[in-house]
Amino acid sequence: MVTREINWQEVTAEAVRVLSQYIRIDTTNPPGNEIEGALFLKEILEGDGFECIVLESEKGRGNIVSRYKGDGTLSPLLLLHHIDVVPAEADKWDYPPFSGKVLKDEIWGRGAFDCKSLGVMELMVLLLLKRGGFKSRRDIIFLATGDEEAGGKHGAEWMAKNHFDLINAGSVVNEGGVGGLTVNRKNLYLCQTAEKGVCWIRLTFQGTPGHASMPGGPTCVSDMATVIERISKYRSPLQTSPITTKFIEGFAREQRFMKEERFQGLLDGTTSPDSLDEIPDKGLKNILNSMLYNTFVPTVVRGGNKTNVIPSECYCEIDCRMLPGENPDSIIQELKEACGGSADFDIEILGSSVPTESGISTELYSIIDTTVKKHDSEAKLIPFISAGATDSRFFREKGIPAYGFPQLKVGDSLSSHLEKMHGHNERVSIDSLLHGIRALYDIVFEFCS
C-alpha cells in the first residue's frame, strides 16, 4: 500500500521540468543519438535509487532498462517508450522544436507527444511508486528504446534479440493510444491493441529502349503508369475482426454525423465504401479505412534520365499495409490480382514487418478500461488497429499482450490529434500530462497490487 499522500501539484511541476529537459535533448532519428536521452533518464532514475542498465546497439544508439522489484507473485509489467523522434523542420515551427518551451499551459517541442511525454509519465509513475514504498506483486520494468521511428533495428528489435532476459514481461504498456476525442459529449479513448504489418514492395518493369521521337507502342514507363493507376484505384476486400466490430459499435453510438445503422454499414462489404465516404472527419475516415482494408499506395517512381530516350527499365515502390492475419506472400498475391495481369514486372520486397494483435480479454485491458472511466466520467475505451508499427510488435510476436495507452486528455477531433504526431508545432498540455500520469499510476498500482 502507498504510505504517503501524493502532492500532485509537485508532481506536475517535476514532470513539466523533466519533459522540457528531455525534449531539449535532440534525438532526431537519423542519426538518433539516443544515448544522450538514455543517460538523462539514468541520472533521474539513479537519483531515486534505481539501478539502470544502458545498452548501445551501436555507438550512440542507446537503450535503457530499469526495474522496480516486486515480490514475484505475478509476471512483470513492462512500461515502454522510445527515445528517438522524427525530424522537425525548424523554420515551420512557431517555437524551436528542441526548445522544450513551456508556454502558458503547454509544453512545446518534437517528442512532446510522440513519445517523450509517455516516457515521462512512465518515469514519474515508477518514481512515485518507489517514493511511496509500494509493495508490488510484479516487477515493473522501465524500458526506453532507440530507433523506433526507423523500425527498431537498433532499439526494441535489438533488445528483444540480444537482451530479452532483461525485458521479458507478462504484459506491456506502450504508445499508440489516442486520448479524449470528444464525440457527442462522450470522450472516446482509443487503446491500440493491434497494428498492421508493413510490406514495402518494388515493381521493376523492363522494355525495349529507343529514341523517343520514334515511338513503337507501349514502353516500360507506360506499362508502369497503367499498373500504378490500377493500384491507385484498387480497393482491397473488406476485412472485419472483433476489434473493428468493437471499434465501430463503440463509435457508432456516440457520433452524430451519420445514422447509427449507416455507420454500422461500414461492417458490410457492399455498403462499407459508401459509408466511409460520408464520414466528415478526415482523421476518423482514414483510421477506419486503414482498419478495414489492406492498403496499397504507390509512393516512389523512377525511370529514364533523358527526355528523348525511352528507358529499358523503370520501377515504382508501393507501401502496403496489411491487416492481422496477412503476410507478405498473401499481400503480393493480392497486389498481383489488383494489377489484373496488366503488365509484366519483377517483384522485390524491400522490407516488411508482421501485423500483430493482442486480445482484449485480459486483466490489464479491463483495468485500463475502468481507470480511464474513473478519471473521466464521460470516457469510453475503444480498441483499435493502428496503421503504423510501434515497438509493441516485438512483444506481441512473442505472445506478450501489449497495449497503446491512451495517454492524453484532449477534447480534439481525430484529425487534429493525428496531425500533431509527426507534424509541426508538436506540443502537449500540462493538464494532459498530469492526467496521463494519474491514470497510468492507477493502472500500474491496480495491476501490480
Ligand SMILES: [Zn+2]
Ligand atoms: Zn512513437
